[in-house]
Amino acid sequence: MNFKMKSTMRYWFSCVVLFLFADLIILQDAQAQRGIREIHQERSLYRNIIVTEDSSRRCLRFTITRRTGQNQSCRFLENPQALVFPYAKMTLSSLLVQDDPQRILIIGLGGGTLPEVYHTLFPEAEIIISEIDEAVLSVAEDFFDFAQTDKIKVDIGDGRVYVKRAALRNESFDLVIIDAFNGEYIPEHLMTEEFLQEIKQLLPEDGMLVSNTFSTSRLYDAESQTYQNVFGEIINLRMNNTGNRIIIASRQSLPDLNTLNRRAANWRSRLEIFDMDVTDYPRFMSTEVDWNTEERPLTDQYSPANLLNN
């Protein structure tokens, strides 16, 4: 290698190093300005887990890089019961479709927000959480006051495998919530027609599936079509101020707007402790087919989910 090449390479190398450092410094500055401190960081088998805290809230974040990470779960320090994120409130509003679940399966633990909320509302209900990453469980326990009890149990393993085994054991769940994220999107094998069929086997006649997903991606059409193929009519819950989207699917026919409004009025006071007014939600629930029905549904054979998301 001649001298010129060497010096050119050195130049580029130092540019890259400088760029990386500058990036880090800018980011740390931005965080510091908002008063966000990192109080815990670990690299688990599946992802980087970061717990951050500012003056008002503590958050769990899965990151691939520092920049792309999204908060998976947050709680207010003063009032831990109040829900921080729209998606959690949107999930909870599915109680207007089907209430009083006695057995609940939640796929994806996060900070343990949803299990706690459902336990508060239905103290007698048995809640099982399927979580792939043991480190997420210990972070939830250490930083978000999550605790396993005789009513709240965590199964460490893949959600798909849990559902398949539960179906073999002829178990049933009145409510199944898919709340699984890998930091980027929902894992591909948890989005397919076959998986939804397996979940359907777990639902009794009046059982319900609630899926926490997004409204802003190329996947919108494919995902909607997949749910529609398995469940027929679905309720789509999208709101103006958030990219979150909740799909509510049930084996029964879905209630009309009047029924939803009436139930919301009844539920209103019980859900106030979570800092939500549930009467706001029915008007955003729709069974209208607002997606391209020609889109190829996702199956175990065809599920390039994360590629479509880009």
Add this chain to the structure above:
Amino acid sequence: MAESLASMNNLLILCLAFVSGFIIMSIELLGGRILAPYFGSSIFVWGSIITVFMLSLSLGYLIGGKLSLRNPSLKLHGSFFMLAAFLLIPLILFGNQIMEALFLVIEDPRYGSLIVSMLLFFLPTAVLGMIAPYSVRLLVIDSNHSGHVAGTLYFVSTMGSALGTLATSFYLVLWFEVNQILITMGLILFLSGMLAIFSNKTFHANKAALDIS
């Protein structure tokens, strides 16, 4: 004439090595997708798949090397490709039934995924592994050049592997179903085998010509 035929054959052998490298990694990558519905996408599922591919390739190298000792021919070389194509059939046709059966028998997804990977991928991959050392034997004319020949061959086949990984994960899964990709791989292997067997005659003819000169 004989020399140009020889270089044609060498080119063919290198192309086939590229194809086998491409297909090995494409299948390995699809393995994760195939197993996920039954065993999830936990880290040990990839662990199982990679273990099985490494085991089967190592055994394939050993057997391929042994077989190259006696009467090396493009005919046998081509039959490896055809055999590998046939060994993909159980994976395509009965993959789900096999996984279903083992899912019922083995509770632990670690050993479940390991044994299923063995059943589905071991044989086709081992046969694909036989191709590389056998190709070296077909290409080597004198021992002084054996390292150079082996280096070129591994360069070509590993390039194939790299492209196979890239093409499958970036594009093929976006355009096709898993089984459509596997069937295409099987057909390509079959046709490659046919091509090698068909070229066997010219291979022998020009070998003879070279020997005389």
